Amino acid sequence: MNASGSHPRHRLDELIHAPVRFSIMATLASAEQAEFGFVRDLIEVSDSVLSKQMSLLEAAGYVAVRKGYVGKRPRTWLSLTTLGRSAFRDHVAVLQEIASTVPHPATEPA
Amino acid sequence: MEDGAYGPSSLAALVELDRVRRAVRLRSRWYGRFLLVLGAGTLAYYVAVNAAAPATPPTLVAVSLGWTAFVTLLARWARAQPVTARGIRRLRLRVMTLYFGLVAATVVLSGTVWHDTPGRWALGLVPALPCLVGAWVVLRR
Numbered sequence: 001m002n003a004s005g006s007h008p009r010h011r012l013d014e015l016i017h018a019p020v021r022f023s024i025m026a027t028l029a030s031a032e033q034a035e036f037g038f039v040r041d042l043i044e045v046s047d048s049v050l051s052k053q054m055s056l057l058e059a060a061g062y063v064a065v066r067k068g069y070v071g072k073r074p075r076t077w078l079s080l081t082t083l084g085r086s087a088f089r090d091h092v093a094v095l096q097e098i099a100s101t102v103p104h105p106a107t108e109p110a
Numbered sequence: 111m112e113d114g115a116y117g118p119s120s121l122a123a124l125v126e127l128d129r130v131r132r133a134v135r136l137r138s139r140w141y142g143r144f145l146l147v148l149g150a151g152t153l154a155y156y157v158a159v160n161a162a163a164p165a166t167p168p169t170l171v172a173v174s175l176g177w178t179a180f181v182t183l184l185a186r187w188a189r190a191q192p193v194t195a196r197g198i199r200r201l202r203l204r205v206m207t208l209y210f211g212l213v214a215a216t217v218v219l220s221g222t223v224w225h226d227t228p229g230r231w232a233l234g235l236v237p238a239l240p241c242l243v244g245a246w247v248v249l250r251r
Contacts, residue, residue: 013193026127030134031193038192042133070190092127098120 006096015060016091020045021053024087028063028080038074054078062087135251138195142248144188145205149241151180152213156220163226186223198248205244212237 016025023043027034040050057063062084066077080088155177162169216233224230 017123019126022123023126023130027130027134030131030196031138032196033194034134035192038137040132059169071186094122095120095123099124102118102121 008094011090011094013087013091015056015062016088018053020049021057022091024050024053024078025062025080025084025091026038028078029085029088031079033066033077033079036078037076057084060084119125134195135191137193138198139249139251140188140191141194141198141202142245144184145241145245145248146211147184149155149238149245151184152209152240152241153204153231153234157221157231160228160231169212195251201244205240208240212240 007039020043024039027039036047036050040047045053054063054065057092058065061081063100064079064081066079068075068077157174158173158176159165162173165173190208216236220233224233
């Protein structure tokens with residue numbers, strides 16, 4: 001995951017940094033649990049893309065998947081594990097560190 | 111990727127984080143509406159029981175069935191909601207513990223100390239209050 005180096009990017013979690021996986025983690029970090037369809041629609045991906053990325057995050061121990069029913073309809077509930085929540089928090093801290101070094105366009109000399 | 115290229119992508123990621131956070135928060139407001147309806151329904155139930163007194167068995171059955179249907183539908187609707195924001199679970203535990211405790215206490219009071227008192231419907235305000243406070247907490251987020 002991390003290579004040695006002084007730039008904060010070396011501390012980014014490469015599994016989380018991919019855009020779709022980042023969006024999944026960000027959604028679940030804000031929620032106690034979210035339904036598969038809600039996450040799919042919010043981050044605008046297909047069922048298959050979400051399933052594939054979820055499998056990777058689940059294999060890493062970042063996400064827990066629970067299947068159940070609402071009435072007769074099958075539902076899949078997604079949530080972050082303690083490990084996933086901690087990894088995402090660390091990842092966002094690094095992103096904020098990197099973003100803080102980016103000069104604001106309004107302050108750029110003309 | 112060059113080190114400098116991580117700046118814009120980090121900013122974009124933080125913007126995305128803000129977007130999904132806001133969406134989850136807005137979509138989780140269902141719990142505030144749930145509490146508003148539960149509070150109003152509880153008060154309506156106390157008023158109905160008071161209005162029906164002295165109740166005949168068919169009236170009692172009708173009021174009880176109405177209440178059971180109301181609670182069942184509300185619980186089903188809550189179960190069908192697609193997302194619950196962080197922090198709601200703790201709030202839900204507190205509100206529901208308080209709500210059921212106050213319902214039990216007011217039912218006992220209504221049947222003993224305030225038995226046949228005309229204004230005992232007002233006891234419904236007691237369990238409705240934590241629902242309204244909980245709704246306010248969720249909806250002002």
